[in-house]
Amino acid sequence: MDKSILKKVNLFSDLNDDELEKIYSHSTIKKFNKGEMIFFETEPYNGFYIVIEGSVKIFKISKDGREHVIHFIFPTNTFAEAPLFEQYDKIIREEFTYPANSMALEDDTKLILIRSDVFYGILEKNKNISLKMLSGLSKKLRHLNNHIDSISQGVSKGLAIYLLKELEKSGNKDKNIIELQISKHDLASYIGTIDETLSRCLKKFQENKVISVKGKTIHILQKSVLEKTVKL
Template identity: 25%
Template sequence: MDSQVVTKAPLFSALDRAAAERLMDSMTPHRLSRGDIVFREGDQGDSLYVIASGKIKLARTSGDGRENLLSVLGPGEMFGELSLFDPGPRVSTAYVISHTELISLGNDALRTVLSEHPEVAMQMLAGLAHRLRLTNEGISDLVFTDVPGRVAKALLDLSDRFGRRTEAGLLVGHELTQEELAQLVGASRETVNKALADFAHRGWLILGAKAVTLVDLDRLRRRAR
């Protein structure tokens, strides 16, 4: 497990190296495969999780069974911490979308950490505020931005966290199905596929299996506005 990746999470960022390593040693490791579920919507929240490697998607299900993909998280990111500040059932289901390593900390142990290191609470609240800001932006995009613009913005966001430079461009191994990518931008699969095909035709990107190579970032950024 890469400790340098893990300590990027807000839970560790306010701690010195020795305190961060002690906390990491006290946490429970988990190794999961694609399709595994960390927790389900409605479960009682009793732990937070930090991603050491791999990817997790957070999704909600409507009353008629439709699924809404809220976010895709990767190494160094944290989830499940809302249950500490707002005790109650989980508001989403956490699915594993690639081989993933996690470490978890129970709420009781976390409260002890926060009492000993109150600066950690400020970092965690800052992380929650950032996530809330992204949620508000997503709501605005659904109202004011067309589907191609939302697709471009989603690809750029995924590239910031999962992109890897290659000779062809910025390779983004998002590992999402076409349906999952459509859920992420709040549109039908057909409309999202049409937007992707148009971007590919224009030479802005190269489509792959659960991956995309971004070739013209400037044009994608302008389209995302």
């Protein structure tokens, strides 16, 4: 694997090559195929992950089997790092569990597992890394704030919000094209609904010439209508 990926990980951006090398040598590379579970929320916590290639979803499963996606994670981003700071003693004794479930979304998804004890070692010698962590967690917190808000406003709004955010991320300001990074099933469960309802909602937008959908490619025809949908 290419070690240079570690340099692109925000969390490690202040570390020098020696330190990165140390992390690399103490960590484990793991590979997953599409649909494979990375961890369950019932499982003892033993460290956090960095996505190298592919993508991952973090989700809860309700007792009736429905799943609720909380985050999608893409390369250079970390996940499951928050438990490290909740109960130091319990983490060490592996008496703490993961906060949710996670699954690989693509074949050949490559992850680095940083074990708790390895991370605590890094932290000892690089106190500044805690600021990076704070920055990362703060962003996730803000994201969840917004997410909670958006799912409690119904499917159309939730979808409109998602589409607009994706459009902004893509940066293709002129083209008004989104390439979905995730399956429609995962999108549905992310915006807090089920496949059928998402399908109908996409159809409704298409009938009104607001968007056009072809597989995972979505053309935004009338951005203004989406914005209006969000605002009521």
